[in-house]
Amino acid sequence: MTDSEVGTRSTRQRQAVVSALEEATSFSTAQELHESLRARGTKVGLATVYRSLQRMADAGDVDVIRNDTGEAFYRRCSSHHHHHLICRECGRAVEVSGPAVEEWADRIASENGFSDVSHSLELVGTCNACAAGR
Amino acid sequence: MTDSEVGTRSTRQRQAVVSALEEATSFSTAQELHESLRARGTKVGLATVYRSLQRMADAGDVDVIRNDTGEAFYRRCSSHHHHHLICRECGRAVEVSGPAVEEWADRIASENGFSDVSHSLELVGTCNACAAGR
DNA sequence: TGATTGTCGAGAATGATTCTCATACTCTAG
DNA sequence: CTAGAGTATGAGAATCATTCTCGACAATCA
Numbered sequence A, B: 001m002t003d004s005e006v007g008t009r010s011t012r013q014r015q016a017v018v019s020a021l022e023e024a025t026s027f028s029t030a031q032e033l034h035e036s037l038r039a040r041g042t043k044v045g046l047a048t049v050y051r052s053l054q055r056m057a058d059a060g061d062v063d064v065i066r067n068d069t070g071e072a073f074y075r076r077c078s079s080h081h082h083h084h085l086i087c088r089e090c091g092r093a094v095e096v097s098g099p100a101v102e103e104w105a106d107r108i109a110s111e112n113g114f115s116d117v118s119h120s121l122e123l124v125g126t127c128n129a130c131a132a133g134r
Numbered sequence C: 001t002g003a004t005t006g007t008c009g010a011g012a013a014t015g016a017t018t019c020t021c022a023t024a025c026t027c028t029a030g
Numbered sequence D: 001c002t003a004g005a006g007t008a009t010g011a012g013a014a015t016c017a018t019t020c021t022c023g024a025c026a027a028t029c030a
Helices: A012-023 A030-039 A046-059 A099-111 A128-132 B012-023 B030-039 B046-059 B099-111 B128-132
Strands: A062-066 A072-076 A083-087 A093-096 A115-126 B062-066 B072-076 B083-087 B093-096 B115-126
Touching (some): A012 A030, A012 A072, A046 A072, A062 A083, A099 A115, A099 B099, A099 B115, A115 B099, B012 B030, B012 B046, B012 B072, B046 B072, B099 B115
Parallel strands (some): A083 A115, B083 B115
Antiparallel strands (some): A062 A072, A115 B115, B062 B072
């Protein structure tokens, strides 16, 4: 079995994880997704949620970010390269992209003799709705 | 006791953690620092290493980044705002700063109605030494 | 020196994530 | 449609980094 052959079967559990992700409006942990599935009466094992998320992350179908305690958060995202602007209060996330940043990253990398550079970038702030509600 | 009053005492253990950090040429985990202290014959508890690192991180004296498995890596850094360009093979880290990125982040944030925006950015690549050695 | 109070250390506890392995299910060839 | 092969699942154990607990110790200061 090669890597490209795994994760191809369509099961009730995988569809459930996908739909839970699509209902979520912000980044969610595996545990939260598992809980929301249980709450709606869909029985899916926690390990399966983790496996599904990992496979989707590997395939690039979901984005993974980590908070400052190292917990992983998942979100269904567009497939092109982008970054996130996340509200620190409500968790709402906006996809943003910045050619300027990509160019800057490449330039900095080559100036320092680095090659094959990838980058991770997240913006965290307070969205207007949350700022207004205080 | 207020926050400003904690972490003021000078102890052998704290000095040891600081010196271990200064000897390290790249980002290190708490476990690695603990091990290097033990290796040189300095007895310091693991919990103390964690506590010292956390306090320094809170004070802004060290930078913390996380790898893709969520483990925390620490490094003694300059105190002004900056980012890192890290070699994925040898772990060597270069501090970089980019006014362009800061401005872009602020602009994107305000365009989307976000305020109080902070950002995290890391560049990962292969340094020239490692690229040459292959 | 003695009192006060922060700090240490060993090991237990925590919590997210991964692993194990017996069982159930998908998919496809026939 | 059906059996067979091989993948996927689930419950709970295992892992592993990190944090907590609490009695003992040490830094600071009068």
